[in-house]
Every structure is written in structure tokens, then in C-alpha cells.
Amino acid sequence: MSQRTAVRTHSFTESVIREMTRVAREHEAINLAQGFPDFPAPQLLKDAACRAIQDDVNQYATTWGTDSLRGAVADQYARWYGMEVDPEREITVTCGATEAMAAVMLATVNPGDEVVVLEPFYENYGPDAALSGARPVFLPLSAPGFRLDPDRLKAAVTEKTRAVVINTPNNPSGRVLDREETQAVADLCVERDVLAVTDEIYEHIVYDGEHLPLARMPGMRDRTIVVSGLSKTFSVTGWRIGTIVAPPDLTSAIRKVHDFLTVGAPAPLQKACAEGLCKLGDDYYREMAADYRSRRDILHAGLREAGFDCGKPEGAYYIMADFSRLSSLDDTAFSKFLARECGVAPVPGSSFFSRPQDGARLVRFAFCKQRSTLDQAAGKLSRFFG
Numbered sequence: 001m002s003q004r005t006a007v008r009t010h011s012f013t014e015s016v017i018r019e020m021t022r023v024a025r026e027h028e029a030i031n032l033a034q035g036f037p038d039f040p041a042p043q044l045l046k047d048a049a050c051r052a053i054q055d056d057v058n059q060y061a062t063t064w065g066t067d068s069l070r071g072a073v074a075d076q077y078a079r080w081y082g083m084e085v086d087p088e089r090e091i092t093v094t095c096g097a098t099e100a101m102a103a104v105m106l107a108t109v110n111p112g113d114e115v116v117v118l119e120p121f122y123e124n125y126g127p128d129a130a131l132s133g134a135r136p137v138f139l140p141l142s143a144p145g146f147r148l149d150p151d152r153l154k155a156a157v158t159e160k161t162r163a164v165v166i167n168t169p170n171n172p173s174g175r176v177l178d179r180e181e182t183q184a185v186a187d188l189c190v191e192r193d194v195l196a197v198t199d200e201i202y203e204h205i206v207y208d209g210e211h212l213p214l215a216r217m218p219g220m221r222d223r224t225i226v227v228s229g230l231s232k233t234f235s236v237t238g239w240r241i242g243t244i245v246a247p248p249d250l251t252s253a254i255r256k257v258h259d260f261l262t263v264g265a266p267a268p269l270q271k272a273c274a275e276g277l278c279k280l281g282d283d284y285y286r287e288m289a290a291d292y293r294s295r296r297d298i299l300h301a302g303l304r305e306a307g308f309d310c311g312k313p314e315g316a317y318y319i320m321a322d323f324s325r326l327s328s329l330d331d332t333a334f335s336k337f338l339a340r341e342c343g344v345a346p347v348p349g350s351s352f353f354s355r356p357q358d359g360a361r362l363v364r365f366a367f368c369k370q371r372s373t374l375d376q377a378a379g380k381l382s383r384f385f386g
């Protein structure tokens with residue numbers, strides 16, 4: 001490790017997900033690694049963004065988000081979840097959920113604190129905790145079910161625990177926490193006076209069960225920080241529009257951090273997202289979830305036919321698959337081999353676990369792709385392993 005670099009950068013590596021996108025490009029493989037759609041964003045959004053730029057909405061927006069977007073977000077929380085949110089004091093718009101998560105940790109966690117992260121996890125949470133000087137404490141959920149065990153959660157919380165990070169619907173496991181599990185997290189947070197940071201970016205991509213915001217559980221509104229955004233909901237991952245809902249005192253601190261990190265999210269794109277939230281009705285959300293369900297089924301059938309062992313995710317747009325029957329390589333070697341030799345790129349399972357051996361037999365495939373892309377990938381896999 002270079003002595004010219006800060007120690008806080010030494011405990012984590014570059015994103016493996018984005019590295020696999022580079023590997024896919026190098027081998028011209030179908031990229032089922034990084035989770036971004038290969039189909040168009042809704043026309044209404046694209047038109048609104050073009051119009052905003054032509055109308056010269058091209059200067060800084062209010063640091064914590066435009067009035068119209070915060071207003072639209074507040075309306076949606078009321079409509080979807082019956083949650084009353086004050087757009088003036090409780091909402092911050094950020095550059096994607098990624099900045100949101102970093103700003104939240106920097107604003108709420110002290111050096112030496114512990115942050116509980118459930119495994120498998122999306123790769124940002126550990127580095128975000130480390131950048132805040134905190135220690136991530138990992139709580140493994142066991143395959144194949146990845147259910148949350150309340151007793152193990154209790155055991156992971158200590159005097160030093162500041163926050164628990166919850167991601168549901170989950171990337172990469174596809175779990176959607178049910179009422180019992182959500183209640184167990186709420187009970188724990190209330191009993192031990194711990195904050196919950198929830199990553200709900202896949203809130204509208206649910207196939208089984210329903211999305212239950214932790215903030216709605218009794219006693220949780222005042223101790224939950226809800227991170228989400230429009231990347232997945234509107235298929236605009238490159239726009240970088242994230243949102244944070246948090247009680248006013250936490251929001252003040254979060255806004256300060258956000259201001260000095262990025263000043264603000266892109267003004268014309270905030271305008272377009274506000275329009276999308278106001279104008280797209282229930283049909284849009286229903287169709288999106290139905291489309292993702294059929295994409296899930298295509299990839300799931302393709303993976304099973306090729307010899308992978310995997311269940312159907314309950315939400316989000318990833319399948320974690322065990323490749324033990326197909327290869328004795330480790331997950332990283334297998335992922336690169338698959339990209340190079342078969343022309344389909346996944347993400348190595350170890351990037352979602354603190355102990356690499358826990359993911360050594362797993363790879364993650366994203367299915368936020370056109371049906372034709374998924375058919376082609378399934379065809380390549382079955383010919384290769386057939």
C-alpha cells in the first residue's frame with residue numbers, strides 16, 4: 001500500500017461490479033454484471049430532460065434538491081406508503097443513492113462506531129462505513145434462504161453500534177424482508193437505540209410479498225434514514241438522482257455533508273424526475289414490475305437449464321447462482337472465464353461477502369436487460385455447458 005495514500009483507503013478495493021463491466025467490454029461479452037438497463041428510459045422523462053436543458057435549467061439547483069422534486073417525492077411517500085414527509089426539512093436529493101449512502105454515514109456515524117451490515121451486501125456499505133471511520137460488523141444470512149435471524153442480529157449489536165444497514169429488496173440475494181423480519185429489525189433498533197439506514201432503491205421491483213418500509217414500523221420513523229432514488233424506478237442509472245428521507249435534525253447534518261461533497265444533483269434531470277413522479281401513474285409501476293418478472297423468469301430458466309443452482313428472487317433484478325456443478329474454479333476465475341469463453345459476464349459472488357470463501361461458489365447475474373439480450377445469454381450458456 002502506498003504510503004502516499006490515506007490509511008482510510010487501504011481497507012477496501014475498487015468496485016468489482018464495475019471492473020466486470022470492463023472485462024465484459026474487453027471480451028465483447030453480454031454484460032449481465034453491472035445492474036443497468038439496456039433498454040430505453042420512459043419517453044416522458046427523456047422529453048422532460050431535453051426540454052429542461054433547452055429552457056436553460058442549467059445552473060445549480062438548490063443544494064438539497066429542487067422544490068418540485070422534493071415536493072413530488074413527498075407526495076409519492078404519502079401515496080405509496082401513507083408516510084407524511086416534510087419536503088422542507090426531511091428530504092435531500094443527492095447524486096444517486098451511492099452519494100446518499102456515503103453522505104448519511106458521514107453525517108451520522110463517528111470514528112470508532114460500529115455499523116451492522118447484513119450479508120450478502122451491496123459492495124458500497126463496507127467502504128462507506130470505513131470512510132466514516134467506523135467499523136462494519138457483518139452479519140451473515142445463510143444461503144439458500146437468506147432469512148434474517150433475530151437472535152443473531154441481537155448478538156451483532158454492541159454498545160458501539162450506531163446503525164444497522166438494511167437493503168430490501170436486496171441486491172444481490174433478491175430477498176424482500178417480510179413483516180416478521182422487518183418487525184425484528186424495528187424491535188432491535190428501538191430497544192438498543194440504534195439508527196436504521198435503509199437502502200430501498202429497488203422498492204418498486206417486487207415479485208413476491210410486498211415492500212415494507214422500516215420507517216413505517218412503530219417507533220421507527222424518527223430513527224430511520226431512507227435512501228432511495230430514481231435510477232432503477234425510471235431506468236436512468238446514469239442520471240444520478242438519489243433521495244434521502246430523514247428526521248429534520250439528521251437531515252440538517254446530511255445536507256451539510258452533501259453540500260460539500262457535490263453541491264447538488266443535476267438540475268435539469270431533477271426537473272425531469274419530478275415530472276416523471278407526478279405524471280406516471282399506477283400503470284407504469286405495475287407494468288415495470290411485470291416486465292421485470294418475465295425477464296427474471298427467462299434468466300432463471302436459462303441458468304437452470306445450463307446447470308446453475310438458483311432460486312427465483314422475490315425482488316430487485318439479480319439472480320445469485322451456485323456454479324458448483326459446472327466448474328471447480330473460484331468465483332473470480334469463473335466469472336472471467338465465463339466472460340472470455342462463453343461471452344456472458346457475471347459478478348463474482350465473493351464481492352458480496354466479507355469472507356471471500358462465502359461467495360466462492362456463487363456468481364450474480366443481472367436481468368435488467370431486454371428479453372432478446374436475456375434469450376441470447378441463455379442460449380450462449382446452454383450451448384456452452386450443454
Ligand code: GLN
Nearest residue numbers: 017018033034035036171
Ligand atoms: N447497483 C448496480 C449493481 O449492483 C450498479 C452498481 C454501480 O455500478 N453503481 O450492479
